[in-house]
Amino acid sequence: DVKVTQSSRYLVKRTGEKVFLECVQDMDHENMFWYRQDPGLGLRLIYFSYDVKMKEKGDIPEGYSVSREKKERFSLILESASTNQTSMYLCASSLAGVTTNEKLFFGSGTQLSVL
Amino acid sequence: DAKTTQPTSMDCAEGRAANLPCNHSTISGNEYVYWYRQIHSQGPQYIIHGLKNNETNEMASLIITEDRKSSTLILPHATLRDTAVYYCIVRVAAGGYQKVTFGTGTKLQVIP
Numbered sequence: 001d002v003k004v005t006q007s008s009r010y011l012v013k014r015t016g017e018k019v020f021l022e023c024v025q026d027m028d029h030e031n032m033f034w035y036r037q038d039p040g041l042g043l044r045l046i047y048f049s050y051d052v053k054m055k056e057k058g059d060i061p062e063g064y065s066v067s068r069e070k071k072e073r074f075s076l077i078l079e080s081a082s083t084n085q086t087s088m089y090l091c092a093s094s095l096a097g098v099t100t101n102e103k104l105f106f107g108s109g110t111q112l113s114v115l
Numbered sequence: 116d117a118k119t120t121q122p123t124s125m126d127c128a129e130g131r132a133a134n135l136p137c138n139h140s141t142i143s144g145n146e147y148v149y150w151y152r153q154i155h156s157q158g159p160q161y162i163i164h165g166l167k168n169n170e171t172n173e174m175a176s177l178i179i180t181e182d183r184k185s186s187t188l189i190l191p192h193a194t195l196r197d198t199a200v201y202y203c204i205v206r207v208a209a210g211g212y213q214k215v216t217f218g219t220g221t222k223l224q225v226i227p
Binding site for chain 2: 042043044048056092105107108
């Protein structure tokens with residue numbers, strides 16, 4: 001089975017800190033995604049990547065950046081954390097272009113609290 | 116990607132069929148309907164997907180209307196473990212470089 005691993009389950013940071021959220025997948029998937037989830041707002045797409053060093057903005061990219069230096073790893077960066085970035089962050093990956101079933105596999109999530 | 120509309124919440128008695136509707140009236144001809152569910156404190160999990168024919172797997176059945184503007188996910192015998200948020204999304208099936216967006220989903224509560 002595909003495994004998508006997020007480095008931390010819970011994280012507490014202070015306002016203004018630079019925060020790195022790491023995600024690693026083990027199935028050679030081309031596509032990777034970062035979402036945040038807040039009560040009543042569902043999952044909102046922050047950034048996605050369809051290849052190494054390639055990235056595209058999602059619906060709410062402000063205040064975030066990403067890095068994909070290797071195919072298996074997709075990092076979400078909060079340059080200067082703010083309290084409104086307190087949220088559950090979910091990473092996902094999928095195959096691309098070779099199948100009619102590009103289902104997403106999700107990690108367990110990182111609950112980030114910014115104080 | 117086309118947008119989807121789902122009811123905010125639904126209840127279902129344990130052992131009965133749970134029928135979760137989804138509207139996707141602006142779906143394109145090459146877009147599939149995918150369903151995922153998220154059990155509390157876990158990442159979403161894939162359930163099923165389809166283009167225009169009805170589909171069934173070990174988890175659920177997917178019924179898509181002939182005009183493809185709506186679909187229904189059916190859990191034939193709901194159990195307490197099916198209590199979760201269910202997301203319906205539409206997306207092109209293959210081809211990389213695609214934004215995959217979710218909405219707010221339907222919170223299904225299975226009642227003993």
